[in-house]
Amino acid sequence: MSITINEIPVKRVDKSRLPEVDFDNLAFGSVFTDHMFRCTYREGRWQQAEVVPYGPLTLDPASKIFHYGQSVFEGMKAYRDSDGKAWLFRPEENQRRLNISASRMAIPELPDGLFMEGLKALLEVDRDWIPGQSGSSLYIRPFIFASGTGFHASPADAFTFIIACAPSGSYFSGKVSVKIEEAYSRAADGGTGFAKAGGNYAGQFYPTQLAARDGFQQVIWTDDHRHEYIEEAGAMNIFVRIGDTLMTAPTSDRILDGITRKSILQLAESEGIPVEVRKIRVAEVVEASKNGSLREMFGAGTAAVVSPISSFGYRDELFELPEPEDSYAAHFKKRITDIQYNRAEDPFGWRYPLG
Amino acid sequence: MSITINEIPVKRVDKSRLPEVDFDNLAFGSVFTDHMFRCTYREGRWQQAEVVPYGPLTLDPASKIFHYGQSVFEGMKAYRDSDGKAWLFRPEENQRRLNISASRMAIPELPDGLFMEGLKALLEVDRDWIPGQSGSSLYIRPFIFASGTGFHASPADAFTFIIACAPSGSYFSGKVSVKIEEAYSRAADGGTGFAKAGGNYAGQFYPTQLAARDGFQQVIWTDDHRHEYIEEAGAMNIFVRIGDTLMTAPTSDRILDGITRKSILQLAESEGIPVEVRKIRVAEVVEASKNGSLREMFGAGTAAVVSPISSFGYRDELFELPEPEDSYAAHFKKRITDIQYNRAEDPFGWRYPLG
Structure with missing residues (x-):
């Protein structure tokens, strides 16, 4: 048309x-x-x-x-x-x-x-x-x-x-503590989760208020079936780094196809960083945290660009995340904002001049 | 408060x-x-x-x-x-x-x-x-x-x-043909389906448009996991009559607690009509239609009160429903509207006088 x-x-x-x-x-x-x-x-x-x-x-x-x-x-x-x-x-x-x-x-x-x-x-x-x-x-x-x-x-x-x-100014200030949600859900299979539809957001407010009472700034949504897989954070896609591998969930009809998400994936691949786009079980993130291989988690979205996650709550436990010197979150935030603010080369043609 | x-x-x-x-x-x-x-x-x-x-x-x-x-x-x-x-x-x-x-x-x-x-x-x-x-x-x-x-x-x-x-005037005119939906979903476990929240309705418009192209007036939503159970119709709860038993799905966090629905259940129980409030498998409705024991399906909601369903589509088949002389749909529509319009006794105190 x-x-x-x-x-x-x-x-x-x-x-x-x-x-x-x-x-x-x-x-x-x-x-x-x-x-x-x-x-x-x-x-x-x-x-x-x-x-x-x-x-x-x-x-x-x-x-x-x-x-x-x-x-x-x-x-x-x-x-x-x-x-x-x-x-x-x-x-x-x-x-x-x-x-x-x-x-x-x-x-x-x-x-x-x-x-x-x-x-x-x-x-x-x-x-x-x-x-x-x-x-x-x-x-x-x-x-x-x-x-x-x-x-x-x-x-x-x-x-x-x-x-x-x-x-x-910036959307979040400082680091973010998130709750991995097991009672409430953001999206249904066959629903509207992949769309930036108003109602998807209102439905998250109450569970996010409950999480805030326990000291969390954001909720990480899991699948509504068994709350087994990490999906997204409502205003951000979620990345997990285990060892040196960068992981994020595949897009689906429940998960928004984030532009910052896809930009990070493209940058990571171009830099030879090992990337896995696959369903991520909550259990493997918890296990990786316990055995020390979980090095980072961060959110990615237009409003906040990249938001490092300092800790996550799961059931009644709080899992602290390390602050690696070679942080992927800091790296990708710099790479993307350098392109956005015209401080670096733009290898993929992402910048659009307004003159 | x-x-x-x-x-x-x-x-x-x-x-x-x-x-x-x-x-x-x-x-x-x-x-x-x-x-x-x-x-x-x-x-x-x-x-x-x-x-x-x-x-x-x-x-x-x-x-x-x-x-x-x-x-x-x-x-x-x-x-x-x-x-x-x-x-x-x-x-x-x-x-x-x-x-x-x-x-x-x-x-x-x-x-x-x-x-x-x-x-x-x-x-x-x-x-x-x-x-x-x-x-x-x-x-x-x-x-x-x-x-x-x-x-x-x-x-x-x-x-x-x-x-x-x-x-x-009336919400639907005439009988309603419905599609049992298997691709799209209305609500997630742990979501907002039980609430009369605006966004729940907008999410139904597109799948309903698709169904309308195939000649259906309404969609019957099923669970988003396996599309195995009948849930509700978005603007109506759904009742199924197999033999003389009246059935409807239990309310849940995916299904609206309809006032017409609960009024019909209360009337049916007071009249000795066999009632089952339980999860209803699509397969048993299809089977009952094939063996002739499916006598009625109807929607119930404030806007339409009771809407008899004339046929339902499932996968590529259309199942016609009979028009029983002792229709429950007609019976409950009359009983409820008689109470609403003060044409009959009000045994449960449902009528509220405006003077």
Whole structure:
């Protein structure tokens, strides 16, 4: 499906909020830029797109988003290099995945070009919001939700696609202690776990609150059948290093096809690091921790890039992880952020110039 | 948790839309009454409730409902009897279940009284919208969604609770052909399937669209492990009659605790109908269809009350169901609607007078 993207009209704000923002003390995703990109779907097609001031949406209380959670989203970032140039990281992967998610959630796919043209139009207008501070970036949130109305439990007939941006600091601060979950589950076989669908996230909040009461920052989800295999962490894919072998679970209909995950795998393979993409039993991780061969665990995702895990809880035991000098987590974090911030060669063509 | 419900202030519409509505040709849930009930949660507590004109909601694009599907809802109805009196059906069950759903979705529970007082205040104002036509009723939709903002994948700090109403005709028209699903799944063990959470519904739309292309109106979900057991139909619980025994699956963390379901079970037991609440294998239903002992299947839920199933598809076969003269579906539909519309005794105290 392809449409001609007309020139995207821009309604600019009268006065930028940029001077009010303290770029040296950015939280994650809580201050928003001056503008947003917006395109609506109705009468069977995506309508004229536009860039407008960031501001409230007006929705009928019967809009299906409120009732049936019909929504999908993406997470991506824009980076500023030391020369002031701005870059994206593998944006075509986000575009592709948003359509995969949309299809599973009965949301009309975006026509070719709409995602990238919208993104570029918005970032041209809000270019000055891309932080230059080390470790900060402009977090970009494309999302589509059901704005059509009715209490009938069926797909909406109208949707709204928005791209909004928030200059952001780091997602997690410091190391992360995780709980390997055995009671609650994130996804079903044949379900929506591989999609970035809104409801997948809300379902994790309560079990994560319970884990937080026991001192954990994140939950590592296991398969819902027997809680035998490590799957993902909801906002991150999970990597395990046993000896010098780097391991992660294969993607499936329960596991998100993470862009940071696949970038790490590609880097590792190119560097000759032994990689195993296979189902990882909780028992083997526990065993490896006990016999000293478990050297690292880390999460990987756009928001946090790479998050080293300092310990994991399993049943009533807490397993501390060592801090190896030759940390894969630190290595891949550096390699990926060096590419993102244009501090290193880009052997795979992942960087996308915003000019 | 309990709060004193202050008198609920009412802002009335200037001019009712009631005269515009064709009550003899009502669809389901697509025309809304003049008013809605609204209460917001912020700063750690539910604020002053109010009844206001039904109208657009204004929300920040970063409201977490758009991103993380954090929402729960209920479905219930108000009925008008031949004397013009109005009734609810087991509303305390909806109140109880809404809080169970809220808890699972990390949404603050409603304090005692807020749900019932809000409902009564709204229905007092919009009382004339309760249809008197046979088979029609006022569909009532209480829902709570995350209105707090931020791109961080964590529970919102603000929520909006709304009750909106739609005078409605029947949900399904005619008999229903269903597909027993073996590829897609609705819920995971340890997931959110027992909650009326928005995201549970969006996940069903695509597989239901696929089934519709093959001529089915609904999907019967099976367990996600081996697709061996019949679970529920998403908007309905499922009953099977083999011989004279009425069977339905036990509730679990994958299956909604339906109010129509439990009402049918209670009626059946009081009438001496043999009832089995147990896991039902797809294979035994297929076998019973082949040997002629499968006499009925029907769905049960608030929207449709009881929906007779005329046929089911399994793998590539279509199994037609007989139309027994002593239909349980017809019997329970009549017994329940007779209670709802105050046409019969109410042995269990299910009717709730609105005056």
